[in-house]
Amino acid sequence: MTVITDREQLRYIAGQAADARVNVEIETEGMTLNIGPQHPATHGTLRIVTRLDGEQVVWAEPVAGYMHRGYEKLCEVRTFPQVTTLVNRIDWLGSFANEVPFILATEKLMEVEAPPRAQHIRTILFELSRIANLSLFLGDLGVQLGALTPVFYAFRDREYVLNLIEGATGGRFHPNFDRIGGLKDDLPKGWIDETKAVMKKMRRFCDEMDDLLFGNEIYQARTRGIGVIPTEVALSYGLSGANLRGSGVDWDLRRDQPLPMAWDKCDWKVWTHTDGDVFARVWVRLQETREATKIVDQLLDSLPSGPIMAKVPRIIKVPEGEAWVSTENPLGEMGYYVVSRGETGPFRVKIRTASFNNISVASWVLRGVYVPDVIAILASLYFILGDIDR
Amino acid sequence: MSSTGDAPAGGTGTEAPTSPEDSALVDDARAGVLADLQAALGDAVVDSLLKPGDDLWVRVRTDAWVQAGEATKALGFDYFCFLSVLDWLPSPYGRGEDDPTEPPPERETAVRPGYCGGDTRFQLFARLVSSTRHLGVTLKVDVPDGDEPEMPSWVGLFAGANWHEREAWEMFGIRFAGHPDLRYLYLPTDFQGHPLRKDFPLLARMVKPWPGIVDVEPMPAELDADGEGEVEP
Numbered sequence: 278m279t280v281i282t283d284r285e286q287l288r289y290i291a292g293q294a295a296d297a298r299v300n301v302e303i304e305t306e307g308m309t310l311n312i313g314p315q316h317p318a319t320h321g322t323l324r325i326v327t328r329l330d331g332e333q334v335v336w337a338e339p340v341a342g343y344m345h346r347g348y349e350k351l352c353e354v355r356t357f358p359q360v361t362t363l364v365n366r367i368d369w370l371g372s373f374a375n376e377v378p379f380i381l382a383t384e385k386l387m388e389v390e391a392p393p394r395a396q397h398i399r400t401i402l403f404e405l406s407r408i409a410n411l412s413l414f415l416g417d418l419g420v421q422l423g424a425l426t427p428v429f430y431a432f433r434d435r436e437y438v439l440n441l442i443e444g445a446t447g448g449r450f451h452p453n454f455d456r457i458g459g460l461k462d463d464l465p466k467g468w469i470d471e472t473k474a475v476m477k478k479m480r481r482f483c484d485e486m487d488d489l490l491f492g493n494e495i496y497q498a499r500t501r502g503i504g505v506i507p508t509e510v511a512l513s514y515g516l517s518g519a520n521l522r523g524s525g526v527d528w529d530l531r532r533d534q535p536l537p538m539a540w541d542k543c544d545w546k547v548w549t550h551t552d553g554d555v556f557a558r559v560w561v562r563l564q565e566t567r568e569a570t571k572i573v574d575q576l577l578d579s580l581p582s583g584p585i586m587a588k589v590p591r592i593i594k595v596p597e598g599e600a601w602v603s604t605e606n607p608l609g610e611m612g613y614y615v616v617s618r619g620e621t622g623p624f625r626v627k628i629r630t631a632s633f634n635n636i637s638v639a640s641w642v643l644r645g646v647y648v649p650d651v652i653a654i655l656a657s658l659y660f661i662l663g664d665i666d667r
Numbered sequence: 668m669s670s671t672g673d674a675p676a677g678g679t680g681t682e683a684p685t686s687p688e689d690s691a692l693v694d695d696a697r698a699g700v701l702a703d704l705q706a707a708l709g710d711a712v713v714d715s716l717l718k719p720g721d722d723l724w725v726r727v728r729t730d731a732w733v734q735a736g737e738a739t740k741a742l743g744f745d746y747f748c749f750l751s752v753l754d755w756l757p758s759p760y761g762r763g764e765d766d767p768t769e770p771p772p773e774r775e776t777a778v779r780p781g782y783c784g785g786d787t788r789f790q791l792f793a794r795l796v797s798s799t800r801h802l803g804v805t806l807k808v809d810v811p812d813g814d815e816p817e818m819p820s821w822v823g824l825f826a827g828a829n830w831h832e833r834e835a836w837e838m839f840g841i842r843f844a845g846h847p848d849l850r851y852l853y854l855p856t857d858f859q860g861h862p863l864r865k866d867f868p869l870l871a872r873m874v875k876p877w878p879g880i881v882d883v884e885p886m887p888a889e890l891d892a893d894g895e896g897e898v899e900p
Contacts, residue, residue, distance in 0.1 A: 614805075
């Protein structure tokens, strides 16, 4: 493994040096290349304006805003329970995970805590949305690098997870299942056994992806040493999630902050990688998917009995105050700064999304790379348009 | 690669405090951060609020905004979480649910700040987190009144502030001196107004009345054993 890696790295460096010489010898003129907003690699409508010198990017700037929906303003005219419907649509591949930090922030202001069973089911659904989200990422990444096979497996196997989410919540993509003080419903009959079977399938899926992607020499050549983000840069841009852990920072909000969720009740690992390149970020995400299946399995075994709703008034008025809660979502740190004035709706909601910070580093990291690597790097930073634009 | 079970650095156990007894706990870690900040910034720290086991808010003097960022970064708060603006003016449009056939209702107009107080309508607030100690601090600062007030930029301090300040500029109309590229982030360049200001109406609610005011009907009254959960008339 290491032998191949070293060889690939040396070849890449030699290739870069050769191309740099060509660029000096033939005086190339700059060219502006516009990628997007309608481009398969942009997962929606992100536009990247790049200025090229030959095949190398000398300047790049992501242009966001093609999908700005103004959720922060819309939250101000909604009541607290209505907000979850909106925030479901921020990261649409892991919708349930978007609801949780907002509900937790509201519960913090109201000084309510969900009963243990609700906390467990919340955590299970949270991890299921992580699996659904990241499994699609792993397949999609292959497509971006020219490998068409993984994405078919990814769509096939994500469907099992979406079926589970649909079975429990009624919504495949937008569950809107989390309530202030608990959950809308309890789990349906037979769901636990079904989930365990699917978790086995997902672990097999992870092994398949491991073979299809990481065992592929071309994939290694396309990802090793590409788009390296050093730790200080990652922290200063506020990168989070696998992008930060791929740069060697051992920090996972599920483990490192006290939250009324069930992550501390099971045994799992936070994976990090020190390389900070495309390979590292994808590798960390693959391990995270594996860990998430383990978390779900353990929580299903230790599911406590009891109610799924705490006592909350029928009309929810949240006491005056400010609260910040963030969780480790599939894309990274997602948090809500909720300001309440003692009314039925929030006074202000600041939504901190992971992709916003994660993609703002693009203009830094894309400088000096080759055009095909632009796609690989963007794919590995992993953004969802709704998560950038909100 | 570390395993779980590392003690969270919050210093107050694994659960957020929910009862008054818990909040009486002493939060040494955050108190230490506050003391360090006060030592570094002196009288530039105007006000602070420490909720044990929850969070720390610090309000600094307007002219010390960059200095506060530097001092906090020097204390190990190296992770830039977000930067945004609070507009403390109550919305003159309420929640956009007024009946257009009725005269507009009386509304609160006084600017009333939140935690750590404040003297102006707009407040800049930012959150910095320590990647090793896993503690966060929310810094607040008053923004001078005016149509398009100016504040010093944090881009030199945290590269991630670039996009956040661009968003704050277009959404709240606060300029950032020293920002390398202060363009609108989401909106078209010729967009008029700053949408997240409270006095900017939500036009969707202006052109078409909110259907909630027409078809709302009282929920059936339901009482539980304690008499709680009764619907308000």
